[in-house]
Amino acid sequence: MFNYTLRRLLMVLPTLLILVIFAFYLMRLAPGGPFTSERPLPPAVMANVLERYGMDEPLHVQLWTYVSNILCCFDFGPSFSQKDRTVNDVIAQGFPVTLTYGFWSAVFVLVLGIPLGIIAALRHNGFWDYTMTGLAIFSQIFPNFVLAPLLVLLFTLSWGLLPGGGWNGGQWEYVVMPAIALGTSYMASVARLTRGSMLEVLNSPYIRTARAKGLPERTIIIRHALKPALLPTLTYMGPVFVYMITGSVFVDVFFSTGGIGQDFINGAYSRDYAILLGLAILYAVLTFALTLMVDLLYAWIDPKVRAGLS
Amino acid sequence: MQRRSFFVAALATTFLTTPAFAADVPAGVTLAEDQSFTYRILDEFSSFDPQIVEDTYGSDIVRDLFEGLYNQDADGNIVPGVALSHEASADNLTYTFTLRDNAVWSDGTPVTAGDFVYAWQRAVDPELASPYAWYMELMAIENGAAIVAGEMEPSELGVSAPDDRTLVVNLSKPLPYFTKMVTHATTFPSPKWVIEEHGAQWTRPENMVSNGAFVLEEHVPKERSVRVRNENYWDNENTVLEKVTTLVIGDDAQGLTRWRAGEVDMTDIPAGQYPALAEEFPDEAFALPRLCNYYFNFNLASGPEAFQDVRVRQALALAVDREVIVERVLQGGQFPAFNFTPAATADFEMPDIEMASMTQAERDEKARELLAEAGYGEGGEPLSFKYLYNTNEAHQQVAIVATQMWKQKLGIDVTLENQEWKVFLETRSAQNYDMARGAWCGDYNEASTFLDLLTTESGYNDAKFSNARVDELMAEAKSSSDPQPLYTEVEQIVAAEMPVIPIYHYSTNVMLSDAIQGWPMNNVEQNWYSKDLYRVAD
Numbered sequence: 001m002f003n004y005t006l007r008r009l010l011m012v013l014p015t016l017l018i019l020v021i022f023a024f025y026l027m028r029l030a031p032g033g034p035f036t037s038e039r040p041l042p043p044a045v046m047a048n049v050l051e052r053y054g055m056d057e058p059l060h061v062q063l064w065t066y067v068s069n070i071l072c073c074f075d076f077g078p079s080f081s082q083k084d085r086t087v088n089d090v091i092a093q094g095f096p097v098t099l100t101y102g103f104w105s106a107v108f109v110l111v112l113g114i115p116l117g118i119i120a121a122l123r124h125n126g127f128w129d130y131t132m133t134g135l136a137i138f139s140q141i142f143p144n145f146v147l148a149p150l151l152v153l154l155f156t157l158s159w160g161l162l163p164g165g166g167w168n169g170g171q172w173e174y175v176v177m178p179a180i181a182l183g184t185s186y187m188a189s190v191a192r193l194t195r196g197s198m199l200e201v202l203n204s205p206y207i208r209t210a211r212a213k214g215l216p217e218r219t220i221i222i223r224h225a226l227k228p229a230l231l232p233t234l235t236y237m238g239p240v241f242v243y244m245i246t247g248s249v250f251v252d253v254f255f256s257t258g259g260i261g262q263d264f265i266n267g268a269y270s271r272d273y274a275i276l277l278g279l280a281i282l283y284a285v286l287t288f289a290l291t292l293m294v295d296l297l298y299a300w301i302d303p304k305v306r307a308g309l310s
Numbered sequence: 311m312q313r314r315s316f317f318v319a320a321l322a323t324t325f326l327t328t329p330a331f332a333a334d335v336p337a338g339v340t341l342a343e344d345q346s347f348t349y350r351i352l353d354e355f356s357s358f359d360p361q362i363v364e365d366t367y368g369s370d371i372v373r374d375l376f377e378g379l380y381n382q383d384a385d386g387n388i389v390p391g392v393a394l395s396h397e398a399s400a401d402n403l404t405y406t407f408t409l410r411d412n413a414v415w416s417d418g419t420p421v422t423a424g425d426f427v428y429a430w431q432r433a434v435d436p437e438l439a440s441p442y443a444w445y446m447e448l449m450a451i452e453n454g455a456a457i458v459a460g461e462m463e464p465s466e467l468g469v470s471a472p473d474d475r476t477l478v479v480n481l482s483k484p485l486p487y488f489t490k491m492v493t494h495a496t497t498f499p500s501p502k503w504v505i506e507e508h509g510a511q512w513t514r515p516e517n518m519v520s521n522g523a524f525v526l527e528e529h530v531p532k533e534r535s536v537r538v539r540n541e542n543y544w545d546n547e548n549t550v551l552e553k554v555t556t557l558v559i560g561d562d563a564q565g566l567t568r569w570r571a572g573e574v575d576m577t578d579i580p581a582g583q584y585p586a587l588a589e590e591f592p593d594e595a596f597a598l599p600r601l602c603n604y605y606f607n608f609n610l611a612s613g614p615e616a617f618q619d620v621r622v623r624q625a626l627a628l629a630v631d632r633e634v635i636v637e638r639v640l641q642g643g644q645f646p647a648f649n650f651t652p653a654a655t656a657d658f659e660m661p662d663i664e665m666a667s668m669t670q671a672e673r674d675e676k677a678r679e680l681l682a683e684a685g686y687g688e689g690g691e692p693l694s695f696k697y698l699y700n701t702n703e704a705h706q707q708v709a710i711v712a713t714q715m716w717k718q719k720l721g722i723d724v725t726l727e728n729q730e731w732k733v734f735l736e737t738r739s740a741q742n743y744d745m746a747r748g749a750w751c752g753d754y755n756e757a758s759t760f761l762d763l764l765t766t767e768s769g770y771n772d773a774k775f776s777n778a779r780v781d782e783l784m785a786e787a788k789s790s791s792d793p794q795p796l797y798t799e800v801e802q803i804v805a806a807e808m809p810v811i812p813i814y815h816y817s818t819n820v821m822l823s824d825a826i827q828g829w830p831m832n833n834v835e836q837n838w839y840s841k842d843l844y845r846v847a848d
Binding site for chain 1 (some may be wrong): 325353355356357358359362364400436437439440441444447455458459460466510513514530531532533534557558559560561564565567570573637651730731732733735736737739749770818
């Protein structure tokens with residue numbers, strides 16, 4: 001298991017390097033640049049600006065400078081569009097925001113989705129099953145860009161219970177709607193996944209054996225069925241969790257949270273290469289970390305996998 | 311030899327009698343207990359640094375935090391800021407500003423002429439590499455261009471401070487509108503000692519020292535920035551607002567929802583919703599004239615052969631029914647345009663343009679005649695081309711309507727093509743188009759900010775129009791005491807040559823809570839100062 005983890009970690013650096021190179025050149029292929037504007041800059045001004053950001057060098061030199069600055073000093077460069085700030089500043093400010101509402105959103109997804117799925121499976125083809133499945137499908141047809149305006153309409157305009165957006169240092173009133181808007185359709189998927197795998201597990205021979213042994217239903221569900229039934233959900237939640245904590249472009253823009261989701265889209269529009277690369281790296285690192293964690297959890301849950309690893 | 315301009319005398323009186331440059335609360339108005347103002351912007355601004363900021367949102371904030379030589383009043387006229395008056399030399403090449411002696415920075419240090427010298431040198435310094443260095447070149451400050459190009463030292467800029475209260479500016483050409491340009495953020499003073507201590511971090515709330523009516527209290531990028539009253543500001547006793555909050559809300563509809571919920575006092579109106587909102591909130595929905603124009607560029611360099619024929623260009627211009635575009639499509643109080651410079655521009659007299667006085671039926675008739683004469687359209691050679699615009703719903707609607715008019719009236723086939731903003735800018739400036747959308751907002755309130763675009767050398771002349779007489783007239787206007795006749799002639803040449811088709815002049819559509827008073831509705835540059843605003847009680 002230790003060797004396995006080490007092997008995985010060793011893979012991270014070369015993969016990241018390939019990603020950086022690929023993203024770096026790909027971005028430069030797009031027409032326009034960070035300093036293309038309605039009023040074209042006079043050549044002398046443009047030359048100064050390009051020099052200031054090191055963009056007067058050939059591309060491979062720029063790439064080398066970029067990578068070496070990261071390796072030496074963890075310096076991801078200055079932002080082109082937010083001129084008073086560096087990429088580190090931008091991420092340090094925005095990431096905690098998306099992490100916060102992403103985390104609560106994930107809690108919402110798991111706390112609601114898993115029990116819903118289990119109840120539906122236990123009452124298979126019964127009233128609760130149909131209600132839960134109906135509810136799950138209903139939530140899934142509400143993508144966040146439909147749900148968010150609806151939530152605001154109800155909670156802000158009609159009832160005046162919650163502020164329509166903003167962050168305000170992450171007070172709970174400001175977190176509720178982004179978390180629900182982001183999580184609802186995932187919650188529905190988790191409920192349906194859990195229900196499906198729970199049903200499969202409940203029909204497997206070892207559960208029949210347990211029942212034949214006369215174990216109480218409660219013990220069967222919690223001790224024997226739940227863990228394997230959660231495997232597909234776990235696989236699903238790994239990448240989804242990364243997506244959630246790095247923020248959704250829509251939720252960030254709509255609720256004006258100030259999270260980094262917004263920077264993806266603004267960075268692309270303003271050709272802020274530094275922000276885009278920085279975010280790509282952050283996203284990649286998180287994906288690595290989370291998938292590794294999921295794999296290790298897998299090993300912990302499933303003895304077969306554990307045996308395979310060592 | 312120095313001559314005291316009329317303007318200086320006028321200023322001195324303005325200063326001495328009525329200080330009409332602070333919140334002007336009429337008698338009998340009850341002010342609200344909570345003197346705060348919250349407004350919404352679409353996205354994060356570029357900077358708080360006066361010499362670096364390059365966008366409107368950022369400039370609005372910088373105007374609150376810093377004060378330049380002059381401010382603008384509610385009508386856009388210049389009124390004293392840090393400077394009380396100025397004298398111009400007879401040749402208009404030297405301006406001497408007299409600074410007030412009671413202006414102080416928020417840390418208590420007096421504001422001196424040296425702070426302006428430092429700031430202006432900083433703006434052109436290649437080391438700072440401000441994208442707005444061009445503004446200093448536009449102001450024609452001596453040696454500005456050479457310093458930007460790295461050929462001279464920043465210390466050689468044509469600006470000096472013989473003493474703390476006197477700022478002397480030398481120009482390389484006599485710009486008649488020079489004093490209007492010193493209300494721009496790039497020309498605001500900056501605190502050398504703070505910048506030297508904190509470097510690029512000097513604009514953080516904890517480090518920043520500023521000399522405007524407000525100081526920066528909090529900044530959460532992409533979410534909010536808060537500025538509060540500057541107790542050290544020289545006119546602090548006339549400031550009414552205590553706190554101004556800028557919220558970033560990236561979605562127009564959501565901005566409106568939060569305005570309805572009372573979370574913001576001011577927001578832009580989403581496209582097309584002005585008529586409905588004006589009916590629902592007659593006292594709070596505004597369509598304000600704005601110093602911007604909207605036009606179609608003909609690619610005269612490498613566009614279709616037919617565009618070389620002025621009759622074709624005229625025919626296309628005539629056939630566009632601006633009333634329909636403005637009244638039916640945009641519905642936001644825009645103004646149909648037949649000339650390039652917006653009517654709202656200061657001291658600008660609208661030229662007589664034949665097309666403007668015709669009815670649309672007459673225009674259509676003439677368009678058909680001209681096109682037939684040129685040998686195109688129905689009965690002649692078929693004409694087709696592509697129209698390029700940047701992806702945006704309103705631009706798309708204008709494009710569809712205009713091209714349908716050409717199709718129906720003149721039988722011309724136009725293919726629409728849209729591109730993402732930066733791609734569009736590249737394509738257009740490389741002349742890889744037939745006809746393309748163009749728009750311009752004035753950098754200062756004077757006609758040359760628009761008409762200069764049509765000179766051969768202009769970096770924004772995407773039509774690649776070149777007319778020796780226009781170049782000559784615009785060069786002459788730079789030093790003329792009465793440039794209006796020159797501008798009229800330029801407009802008439804443009805109307806005859808039609809290198810671009812003027813479509814409309816802009817308006818800004820905003821929702822502004824009726825609790826907030828003092829907004830400069832008539833300032834066409836929409837340069838507003840929070841120190842002029844106040845909140846009335848319900």
